[in-house]
Amino acid sequence: MSHECGAFLRRTLQPSAALLLPGVSNALAARIAEEAGYAAVFVTGAGIANSYLGAPDIGLxxxxxxxxxxxxxxEAVSIPIIADADTGFGNALNVMRTVRLFERAGANCIMLEDQTFPKRCGHFEGKAVVSIEEMTAKIKAAVDARANADTLIMARTDSRAIEGFERSLERIRTYRDAGADVLFVEAPSSLEELARIPREAPGVQVCNMVIGGKTPLLPQAQLSELGYAGVIYANAALQAAMFAMKNVLEHLRSHGSIEGREDQIMSFAERQKMVNFARYDALAKQCAND
Structure with missing residues (x-):
């Protein structure tokens, strides 16, 4: 299944497709995204740090x-998975291990960024980047390490905030020439910059729409016109879930019941649908009858 997903993603993630890529931080979020009809998901490193550790995205x-x-x-979904590998968790040798581990786990595209370790969220201040030469070596190591030719390697540069926009274009073009299949300039700060990226660094470009971040939030149709292949909403689902949990729990604490917040809570039946209860129930009955 994972091999088929990789081939599908390679065919689908093309300039101007503007494929919507919702961020998911766990299997439940991925199930909800698949049920909602999305063609692929983006496993967000920030979301994992937030939801698994209750910590910020600072390389923990x-x-x-x-x-x-x-x-x-x-295990939970049958659609392609794009996985955030941060800096590759070390040098070029670590990148090779990371790619092999993530590929075996089921990733169809693996994103590597050019920050120093420990990394920081792309829309935080205080970031630093490695040299172009070091990142190029990591990309080449990732390409060499993949077992499946349809596993995509995404190269992300965080250099916009540190070295300026022109340098970020130079970096992403270099990463493309080193073998990266997908390109990603993090945190452009204007519509003009968003428009220039696909035009001046041709390739399979994705962008990241961060709610409350540094990049203007543009609709899918406009990003398609600009030439983007994919549009990541890395933490929209997580932020929505956090907002709902905070509201419901504060209301319960102050009122002693959920009355008045029922519309913010998924029904019991819908919840069971999201976790595929019918499938597991059928499997249990099948096992009992074998």
Missing amino acids: TTVTEVGAHINAIR
């Missing part, structure tokens, strides 16, 4: 922790 998660989340998500 380990390669095996993220790999375990990818594996659980692959």
